[in-house]
Amino acid sequence: MFEGLTEKLSGVFDGLTRRGSLTEADVAAAMREVRRALIEADVALDVVRSFIDKVKERAVGAAVVKSVSPGQMVVKIVSDVMIETLGSDAQPIDLDAPAPVAIMMVGLQGAGKTTTTAKIAKRLVDRQGRRVLMASLDVKRPAAQEQLAVLGRQVGVDTLPIVAGQTPVEIARRAEQAARLGGYDVVMFDTAGRTHIDEPLMAEMEEIKAHARPHEVLLVADSLTGQDAVNLAKSFDERVGVTGIVLTRIDGDGRGGAALSMRAVTGKPIKLLGTGEKMDALEDFHPSRIADRILG
Ligand code: GDP
Numbered sequence: 001m002f003e004g005l006t007e008k009l010s011g012v013f014d015g016l017t018r019r020g021s022l023t024e025a026d027v028a029a030a031m032r033e034v035r036r037a038l039i040e041a042d043v044a045l046d047v048v049r050s051f052i053d054k055v056k057e058r059a060v061g062a063a064v065v066k067s068v069s070p071g072q073m074v075v076k077i078v079s080d081v082m083i084e085t086l087g088s089d090a091q092p093i094d095l096d097a098p099a100p101v102a103i104m105m106v107g108l109q110g111a112g113k114t115t116t117t118a119k120i121a122k123r124l125v126d127r128q129g130r131r132v133l134m135a136s137l138d139v140k141r142p143a144a145q146e147q148l149a150v151l152g153r154q155v156g157v158d159t160l161p162i163v164a165g166q167t168p169v170e171i172a173r174r175a176e177q178a179a180r181l182g183g184y185d186v187v188m189f190d191t192a193g194r195t196h197i198d199e200p201l202m203a204e205m206e207e208i209k210a211h212a213r214p215h216e217v218l219l220v221a222d223s224l225t226g227q228d229a230v231n232l233a234k235s236f237d238e239r240v241g242v243t244g245i246v247l248t249r250i251d252g253d254g255r256g257g258a259a260l261s262m263r264a265v266t267g268k269p270i271k272l273l274g275t276g277e278k279m280d281a282l283e284d285f286h287p288s289r290i291a292d293r294i295l296g
Contacts, residue, residue, distance in 0.1 A: 101187070
């Protein structure tokens with residue numbers, strides 16, 4: 001993941017750390033290259049600008065050119081700023097609410113919502129010993145509810161029995177009731193997606209949210225769509241309100257623009273990364289580890 005960005009940045013840093021001394025012009029030239037690398041990685045322009053400004057400001061403040069190993073100091077400053085841009089601390093899924101805690105999954109069709117719902121459920125069961133019930137509220141795509149049931153059987157997580165002809169809100173009510181009566185800790189709602197944002201989709205999400213009163217609303221977005229993923233998160237948040245982001249297909253993302261821009265643009269934390277098609281291909285999002293990976 002993020003190979004393209006890593007390669008470009010390591011080129012810049014090798015050049016910096018190899019020198020015994022640096023002039024301010026050297027630092028400025030290196031920052032121009034970092035800027036170019038971030039733009040090529042599809043990082044939002046505002047984020048690139050504030051990233052470079054912060055690094056320059058601190059490099060001047062830290063008297064980099066006078067220090068013993070100036071190159072390493074610049075690299076450390078870049079790393080610190082990158083961690084801050086990614087969101088500083090890990091933000092796990094918050095289940096601190098009366099059971100059954102509702103988690104609503106939203107996003108466009110094909111982003112990986114259903115897969116991610118099952119991955120998260122499996123992890124809550126396996127790692128935290130929670131009792132989880134999943135329900136698909138997707139009544140548009142004929143096979144959607146069955147797809148979640150198949151994944152549920154595969155990972156050993158219960159799904160709400162399918163009743164034909166119900167509306168998403170009716171299914172949500174039935175799931176909440178089944179979760180309460182069945183003594184489940186968590187109830188997960190997988191919602192319908194569209195190929196793009198439209199008014200009926202947003203209205204449906206608002207209606208479901210009003211009835212399901214989720215503690216977490218997780219937007220599932222495809223990292224390969226770069227800035228579109230970030231804009232999508234902004235739109236969903238403005239209209240429906242999201243509490244966190246799951247970025248999928250990170251396994252195929254050589255650029256990293258969505259990961260690097262998401263927090264700064266939307267103010268919402270990336271909570272998890274989808275790293276493959278398998279049911280255990282899900283990682284917690286730790287800003288410092290991600291920065292380490294990007295910086296090689
Ligand atoms: P939905 O329409 O949003 O519910 O999307 P699905 O969950 O059906 O996923 C669409 C496709 O993306 C499936 O083939 C998944 O296996 C695949 N997928 C989901 N997450 C990931 C991921 O993190 N990495 C990769 N490589 N594939 C993924």
